[in-house]
Amino acid sequence: RKEVEQDPGPFNVPEGATVAFNCTYSNSASQSFFWYRQDCRKEPKLLMSVYSSGNEDGRFTAQLNRASQYISLLIRDSKLSDSATYLCVVIPNDYKLSFGAGTTVTVRA
């Protein structure tokens, strides 16, 4: 089983819609979780950290479910500029970041 697994998508949504997707991780001792965003042919950039209690950053909401070992990202009121690949990142107890292969979101006008 891969350390970090994501539904590759693509999730095709109209502008203004809400889209949500999960990422599962295999190491129950994982300590930290992040969502990175990667635009086509560009470098990944940190979108947000994921805290145990869940957290919001504008239209983006991240949640952690330790019991089921997954994190989620929800995007409200989707914009065209949200089109990207969203990479789930998990730091297990050996402190080596593990990246998921990404979930592609395409927002259409």
Added chain:
Amino acid sequence: DTAVSQTPKYLVTQMGNDKSIKCEQNLGHDTMYWYKQDSKKFLKIMFSYNNKELIINETVPNRFSPKSPDKAHLNLHINSLELGDSAVYFCASSQDPVATNEKLFFGSGTQLSVL
């Protein structure tokens, strides 16, 4: 000014050649990394240096040799290039070796194509 810069952006070369990719960061970070992103989009760590000292060395063929002349630079030299080396290579940096809340800053990537 670009925080993490790597060159070249594109590298097309023949099998068997030797090539280098350079990386520099001006963030004052102590830790630098090389990641490989293959066609399936997985980002896999290859190496990590903290203050010029190798701290992570994943299972990478020894044809790949990182060199860190100082903590602001981490270069990657690849000998005897093979078709399977074709990928995008990202340099990254962070303030400290990856801890629980460490943000990575990535360079813009080097697209390596081995023909």
